[in-house]
Amino acid sequence: MKLYVYDHCPFCVRARMIFGLKNIPCEIIVLANDDETIPQSLIGKKMLPILVTDEGETIGESLDIVRYIDEMTGKPTLAAPASEVVEAWIEEASGLVYRLAIPRWSCSDYPEFKNESARKYFIQKKESVFGSFSALMKESPALIKDVNMKLTDLDQILAALPTIEQYSLTDILLYPVLRSLSIVKGVEWPVGLDGWRKRVAMDCNVPLNDAIAI
Numbered sequence: 001m002k003l004y005v006y007d008h009c010p011f012c013v014r015a016r017m018i019f020g021l022k023n024i025p026c027e028i029i030v031l032a033n034d035d036e037t038i039p040q041s042l043i044g045k046k047m048l049p050i051l052v053t054d055e056g057e058t059i060g061e062s063l064d065i066v067r068y069i070d071e072m073t074g075k076p077t078l079a080a081p082a083s084e085v086v087e088a089w090i091e092e093a094s095g096l097v098y099r100l101a102i103p104r105w106s107c108s109d110y111p112e113f114k115n116e117s118a119r120k121y122f123i124q125k126k127e128s129v130f131g132s133f134s135a136l137m138k139e140s141p142a143l144i145k146d147v148n149m150k151l152t153d154l155d156q157i158l159a160a161l162p163t164i165e166q167y168s169l170t171d172i173l174l175y176p177v178l179r180s181l182s183i184v185k186g187v188e189w190p191v192g193l194d195g196w197r198k199r200v201a202m203d204c205n206v207p208l209n210d211a212i213a214i
Helices: 010-022 037-043 062-072 084-105 116-130 133-138 140-160 169-181 191-204
Strands: 002-005 027-030 050-052
Touching: 002 010, 002 037, 010 062, 010 169, 010 191, 037 050, 050 062, 062 169, 084 116, 084 133, 084 140, 084 169, 116 133, 133 140, 140 191, 169 191
Parallel strands: 002 027
Antiparallel strands: 002 050
C-alpha cells in the first residue's frame, strides 16, 4: 500500500496513525505542496491524504482510510467508545490552534516544502483564507495565552474520563490537533495531557514537533 501525505497536515496524521497503531506496513510518500498532478490523477482533486491499496483502489478521505485499515484485519483497534465532550473541545479549539500553527508550518523544514515554489504555493493559498502570516505571528502571545487555558480544560476533561486500555476514533481526531500545536513554542502542556500526547506519539509512530517548535 502507498499513502500520499504532507508531513504537517493533521488530516494526513489521522491516516498515518492507524498504520502505526496496527503495525501495518505502508509506503509513506510525501508530496511537494504544489504538486497538483499526482492527487488529481488519483482522485480528481488536490487533496491529501490518499491511500492506494494493494488492489489499486484509491481512498481519499482521512477517516475513510482510518476505517478501511482498522477493519481490514478483522480485529478493530479503535474499539473504545467515542467521547462527545472531547470532540466538542476539538471543534471549539481547532480554529485557535491552526491560527498559531499554520504560519509556523510555512517557515518549517517539512519535506513538502523542500522546493521554494511549494512553500510559496502554501503561503499564498493559506494567507487567502487565514490572512497575513506576519499579522498572525504578532498575535501569538494572546493566542498562546488562550490556547493554554484550553489545554487546561482538556487536561481536566481527559482526567475525568474512565480509563480504557484501547483507542477510539476520538483519539484519531484529537492527536493531530495537539501535534499541530506542538510546533508552537511557549505552549504550556499540563502534566497529564503531556503524558497522553507523548504516549500516543510513540504508539502511532507519528512524532510530535516539539523539537522544531517556533
